[in-house]
Amino acid sequence: MRNFRFAFLAFIAVSAVAAVSYFLSMHAGGSARISSNTQDWGGFGSYIGGILAPAASLLAGYMVYKSFASNAYQQKLLLARESLSRLDVELEKKLQTPFNNICFGDEYYGRPLRDVVDALSNNVITTTEVSSKLILSLLHNIAILANSIRYYIGLLGGLPSAEKDNHWLGELEKIYWIEKYSAVCSRMVRIVGQSAFENKVSTEQLRSFKLILGGEYGL
Known part of the structure; x- marks a missing residue:
């Protein structure tokens, strides 16, 4: 305008x-x-x-x-939004996937991964190498997702507008992801260790993870 x-x-x-x-x-x-x-x-x-x-x-x-x-900008936003929605669904499915490993005994066999993460972070059960690798791999995927979310928020900030008031769109987007995944991600980081997580991801992915998911590992 x-x-x-x-x-x-x-x-x-x-x-x-x-x-x-x-x-x-x-x-x-x-x-x-x-x-x-x-x-x-x-x-x-x-x-x-x-x-x-x-x-x-x-x-x-x-x-x-x-x-x-x-029109091209709007199309790019639409494609990015659709991709993030699909990844959101897939991440939720991952967290609800049954943990089909007997390393924690029959009590946790077949339980949703989210329940296993909660138990591990609360020291109800002891972390094993298998669980650490699984959670670290999932955290890596979440960091990649966070990088895509940061890119999408940047696109929202560049929307054509008569007023420079687009920042609230990005803030709303961040609130959604923080409310939904920040707590469980912080628990997973505590389980695998902050240094192990930071060594697994790239600098940009770590920056995006901190920006999008709150950046506080102790939540």
């Missing part, structure tokens, strides 16, 4: 300069008042048309470009 206003004002300025220039040239030629001769006005129309037609064409081309760019 801001760019459109600027382009439109530039077009008006060009029109005004062209008109003023023509009248100044008439005045310099000895005409001190507005002509009543239709030929003079015909010449004026041709002059203005010759000046404004290219400017109008440029303005129209610019508006077409902005329209295509806006």
Whole structure:
């Protein structure tokens, strides 16, 4: 919207300069008042048309470009949102997947992974190598997801708007992920150890994990 206003004002300025220039040239030629001769006005129309037609064409081309760019941006947002929604569903399924390993005995065999994580973080059961590898792998996937979420939030911040008020969209997105996964992720980090987790993920993934999921491992 801001760019459109600027382009439109530039077009008006060009029109005004062209008109003023023509009248100044008439005045310099000895005409001190507005002509009543239709030929003079015909010449004026041709002059203005010759000046404004290219400017109008440029303005129209610019508006077409902005329209295509806006549509492409909206499409990118839509695709990113759909991908995150699918990953959200898959992550929830992972946390509800039965833990089919007898390393914790019959009591936890077949229980949802989320229940096993809760028990491990509360020291109800002792961490094993199998459980640590499983949880660390899941944390790595979540860190990759967090990186994608951070990219999506960046896209939300760049939405075309007359006001710079898009930050609240990103804040809403962060609140959703924090409310849903921050606690369980913090428990998983405590189980595998902060150093093991940070060694597993890249710097950017760790940064995204902290930004999107609260960054507090002790929740």
